[in-house]
Every structure is written in C-alpha cells, then in structure tokens.
Amino acid sequence: MTKQVAITLTRSLIGRPEGQRRTVAALGLHKINQTVTFKDSPSVRGMIRQIEHLVVVKDVQADQA
Template sequence: MKNNLENTEKTITVKQIKSVARRPAIQNEYLKGLGLGKMNRVRVLRDTPGVRGLLIKAQHLIEIVEVK
C-alpha cells in the first residue's frame, strides 16, 4: 500500500516541531487531524485540499520536511 501511495499521488512529509501545551484546544485537534500530537513525530500525508488547510492552520507548530 505504501508504494501505491508514493507512486500515484503527491505526498507531503510533515514533522511536528512545537508542543501544543498552553495553546488553544483547537490547535491540538488540527495536529490530531494530521496524525501528529507529540514532538518530532513525522507523518507522510496525501496532498489534498483538506490536508493543505490543516497545514495552514498549524503552520506555526509544524515543519514541512518534503513534498513529492
């Protein structure tokens, strides 16, 4: 399944670089939607409009490592 994801669709690799401690609860929900939640966690996500929206909302907490 992983090979199909990498070969057929664009992907974005995202890393969480800041904690959600002392931040509004909605920002924690954004990170959960991206599959993150703990520091230095890395996820490979499909490049969809929904994911892009979450990336914009949480841009101060994450780092986009790679776009394929």
Template sequence: MAKKQMKVTLVRSMFGTGARHQACVRGLGLRRLHHSVLVEDSAATRGMVRKVAYMVKCEEVA
C-alpha cells in the same frame, strides 16, 4: 497514478495552544514532538497545516 503526499513534522509543543489547533495537529496524525507523518496532499490537509503552520514543518515528497 499515486496520490501526492507531503511530510509533516511537529516541531513545537502543543502545550498552551487552543483546542482547535490541538485538534488539527491530532487530525494530521501527529502525536509527539519531532514525530513525522506522510499525509495526502489535498486541500483539507493543506488547510490544517496552514492553520498550525507555527507548530509544524511541511515538506513535499517526490
């Protein structure tokens, strides 16, 4: 059975944000504006997305 995934896209610049928020964005694997990655849908990644929700867009991948 395949693990559930979600697509996360950086829609706002990291410039001017705190170091912890930048670390969350880097931890998700996002590198630049409008960059998208597929990440595993787990409690850890959901927490990271929730912390930087104002900077990213998250979609469920079926």
C-alpha cells in the same frame, strides 16, 4: 507519481488553543519530532495552514506501485 507532504511536529502544544490541538491530533501527530505523510490535498493543506507555526512541511514525491 503522486504528490505527498511530510508533516513534522516541531513545537509543543502547551498553551495552544483547543482547535489547534484537535487539528494536530487529526493529522495523527502526538509527539514532538513525529512525522506523518499524507497525499497532498486541499483539506490537508487547510489543516497545515491552521498550525503552520507548529510544524515543518516538506513536499515528497511517491512512486505508484
């Protein structure tokens, strides 16, 4: 089993600094309530930490096929 994280954008980017906007875009999030799934890694966790006030993060267990 591979550990993954599901990231959902829950807050607007209006009035947010450019760095936070770029981090959200780098994660592939464009609209509110959009969810993306990534393999859990230190780089992804670092990006989440920068925008933790804008997103909801859930741990997901994924089966390897």
